[in-house]
Amino acid sequence: MSPRLFLQVASVEMRKRMSYRVDFWINAFVGFAAELTVAWFLWTALYAESGKSVIGGYDFDTMLVYYVFVIVFSRLVRGTEFEANVSQDIYEGGLNRYLVFPASYFGLKYAQHIGGLFPTIVQTGAFVAFWLIATGGAGGESITPTGVLMCAASLILANLLYYAMSFPLHVTAFWADNVWSLLVTLRFASNLLGGRMFPLVLFPLFLRNANEWLPFRTLFALPVEALLGRISFDAWLQGMAVGLVWLVVLAQVGRAVWRRGNLQYSGIGI
Amino acid sequence: MTIAALSRASTMIRVRDLQKTYYVHEKAPGLWGSIRSLVARKRIAKQAVQGVNLDVEEGEILGLVGPNGAGKTTLVKMLAGIIHPSGGDAQVLGHTPWERHNDFRRQIALIMGQKAQLWWDLPAADGFLLLKEIYRVPDERYAKNLAYLAEVLDVTKHLNVQVRRLSLGERMKMELIAALLHEPRVVFLDEPTIGLDLTAQRAIRDFLLAYREEHRPAMILTSHYMEDIERLCKRIVIIDGGEFIYDGPLERVAKTYATQKVITAHLRANVGTPIDLTAFERFGELLPAEENEVKLRVARDAVAEAAAALLAGLPVADLSIDEEDIGTIIERIFRERRVESS
Incomplete structure (x- = not known):
């Protein structure tokens, strides 16, 4: 797929998303505010009940900073619409249109995914800037240019990795009548093991060790830890390597399932 | 047969013993049926297309006529490369459709009356620009084709309107433009006039005839409107239960069966x-x-x-x-x- 086509598809998707301006901002603000409020109440209670000022190496302010970034980054990693698209294309026959196009379906979908992310990137920038200005900094953490670069690289990998993780699940729609439960399972597992629910340092040691070899940590914890400087360069590199290996494996799995599923496809909808 | 040989013979679509069997699961009605289907489901084979043969020449519009579930759309989907057959062979412009080579896909178009191809939330013009990139249509040819198609179909003033805000007739015309911008050599039309009023139906039929004269593509048309078939097709295939029961000139149908x-x-x-x-x-x-x-x-x-x-x-x-x-x-x-x- 040519870069020009990729950009064109992404641009169309971006314009499409921006055309719903009210929905665009309400969705972003309400979701962000609700999640952060829940985290605030929960951790206020936990710190008060435990009588500790530091839990798992995080004081209350830093914990909130962790949540601010993990909430906005998870939007960048997951995107907003891709999850509903591929399996829906298969169920409803929307795939027919793409199969006739002389272009890769994966490529077109990923370009749409990236295009759909653009508004989220704008929102993320706005939220982070607002938070940093409102609170006067990132808690007790120092954000360095190196940390920003490591975080950016992690986010790119995490975005690709989540796409590669969810794609084979969507493609099972060729056989299954409903893949919703698989997607919910992925969301739950990635939230829990990816550090989206709480910092991974709160897990027991054996689980933390095992999780280092799974793909989930790369999704949310790695970018946030890199940004906040809570991970060494070597540990970050190892996390990236694990994520990269999983990306290659999952891409191959996705490709194999796609090929197999295509033989089953009946093109419902025309 | 090689592409060159196909071109010489001007046979653009060649189908031999093509078959398609679908497998569907059957569930008994009621609660007990639902519970049983959790454990074991009955799998039923349905032969949608049963060993059909077909040749379509350059410039020919072939009408595919049959009741619902006859196998028309299944045949079109196989020839457009959307689904794989269960047996037999087909060559479209020298390509096996379901291998989906880009060279093949650049030369065909599929118009589905019941399914929108364009992007609903965007003006049609934006969708066309995207298709220009997908099909790699050079700038000059794109501008010329778009101007021509929009003028003939009388939708120039609607090009910058969001597709979802167009009337059904205008939308169908935009779908036709979208499908023909890249000048396909083979066009599959699945119910292109469904749901349209008589004026719009007539406009689309006239346009298709004019397009055929100018570009000489091979076209396969399925429609439940006999007026579409009578106006556009000199040759029809009558299909029922996945089998061809007639393949020949439209006028001979009356002589044979009336x-x-x-x-x-x-x-x-x-x-x-x-x-x-x-x-x-x-x-x-x-x-x-x-x-x-x-x-x-x-x-x-x-x-x-x-x-x-x-x-x-x-x-x-x-x-x-x-x-x-x-x-x-x-x-x-x-x-x-x-x-x-x-």
Whole structure:
């Protein structure tokens, strides 16, 4: 797929998303505010009940900073619409249109995914800037240019990795009548093991060790830890390597399932 | 056959013994059926296309006619490369469609009347730009084709309107533009006029004929509107139960299958007393007719006798003898097949 086509598809998707301006901002603000409020109440209670000022190496302010970034980054990693698209294309026959196009379906979908992310990137920038200005900094953490670069690289990998993780699940729609439960399972597992629910340092040691070899940590914890400087360069590199290996494996799995599923496809909808 | 050989013979679509079997799961009704289906489901094979053969030439519009579930759309989907067959072979422009080579996909178009191809939330012009990139249409050719198609279909002023805000007819015209911008050599049209008003149907038929004259693509058209078929296709394939039951000129359908004719007697306007028509029922079936008109459907070999009786028994001002319309003939073919198979 040519870069020009990729950009064109992404641009169309971006314009499409921006055309719903009210929905665009309400969705972003309400979701962000609700999640952060829940985290605030929960951790206020936990710190008060435990009588500790530091839990798992995080004081209350830093914990909130962790949540601010993990909430906005998870939007960048997951995107907003891709999850509903591929399996829906298969169920409803929307795939027919793409199969006739002389272009890769994966490529077109990923370009749409990236295009759909653009508004989220704008929102993320706005939220982070607002938070940093409102609170006067990132808690007790120092954000360095190196940390920003490591975080950016992690986010790119995490975005690709989540796409590669969810794609084979969507493609099972060729056989299954409903893949919703698989997607919910992925969301739950990635939230829990990816550090989206709480910092991974709160897990027991054996689980933390095992999780280092799974793909989930790369999704949310790695970018946030890199940004906040809570991970060494070597540990970050190892996390990236694990994520990269999983990306290659999952891409191959996705490709194999796609090929197999295509033989089953009946093109419902025309 | 190589592409070059195909070009020489101008056969653009070649189908041999093509088959498609779908497998569907059956679930018994009710709660118990739902519970049982969690453990074991009954799998049923449905032969949608049963070993069909077909050749379509350059510039030909082939009409594919059949009732719902006959296998028309399945055949089109295989030829467009959307689904894989269960057996047999097909070559479209020298390519096996379901291998989906980009070179093949750049030369075909699929227009689905029941399924929007364009992006609903964007103006059609934005969608066309995207298709320009997908099909790699050079700038100059794109501008020329878009201007031509939009003008002929009379939608130039709607190009910058969001697709979702267009009327059904305007939307279908935009779909046609989207499908033809890249000048495909093979076009599959699946119910292109479905749901449209008569004016829009006519406009689309006229456009398709003009397009065929100019570009000479091979086209396969499926439609439930016989007017589409009669106006656009010289050759039709009648398909039922996944089998071709007729493949030949449209005009020969009447000769082959029409066993009856319709005699219309136009009576003199000043006929005062009510006329008793029961005497004519022995010749055939009396059909509903206009005032001062008698319509009688009779077997072909009884036409002369029935016409003579009408002329002798009624104050006839004019008399016409017509073939049954093609839609009626085809409907009867399907009805008779249903009766035979049951």
